[in-house]
Amino acid sequence: MNSNRAEYSFTTLALAFVIGGLVGTGLGFLFAPQTGRETREKIKEWGEESLKKNSGIRLRPMVERAKGLAEAGKEKFSEVREKVQESIARIKNKVSPKKGEEEVKEA
Numbered sequence: 001m002n003s004n005r006a007e008y009s010f011t012t013l014a015l016a017f018v019i020g021g022l023v024g025t026g027l028g029f030l031f032a033p034q035t036g037r038e039t040r041e042k043i044k045e046w047g048e049e050s051l052k053k054n055s056g057i058r059l060r061p062m063v064e065r066a067k068g069l070a071e072a073g074k075e076k077f078s079e080v081r082e083k084v085q086e087s088i089a090r091i092k093n094k095v096s097p098k099k100g101e102e103e104v105k106e107a
Contacts, residue, residue: 030040 034042
């Protein structure tokens with residue numbers, strides 16, 4: 001079988017990739033609109049803005065749910081506190097002697 005395709009060695013292909021990379025890098029430096037530092041700063045700013053915007057969208061439902069849970073917790077706490085205070089008052093009434101009973105015990 002005789003093919004029209006040329007056979008290239010591995011070193012020839014590797015050299016072609018290296019030369020292509022160097023040419024691409026050189027063209028990138030020539031046509032870059034700004035320095036690398038400026039580009040990195042812009043990417044960082046863009047990432048921070050995107051994160052703030054997206055996190056606000058994702059966190060809003062969780063914040064609303066947390067507020068609802070906090071309100072429910074406050075209501076439950078108030079109910080429990082009232083019951084505890086009532087129980088304490090009943091216990092104090094049972095434990096502490098009444099005025100009429102104090103006079104009888106002293107006599």
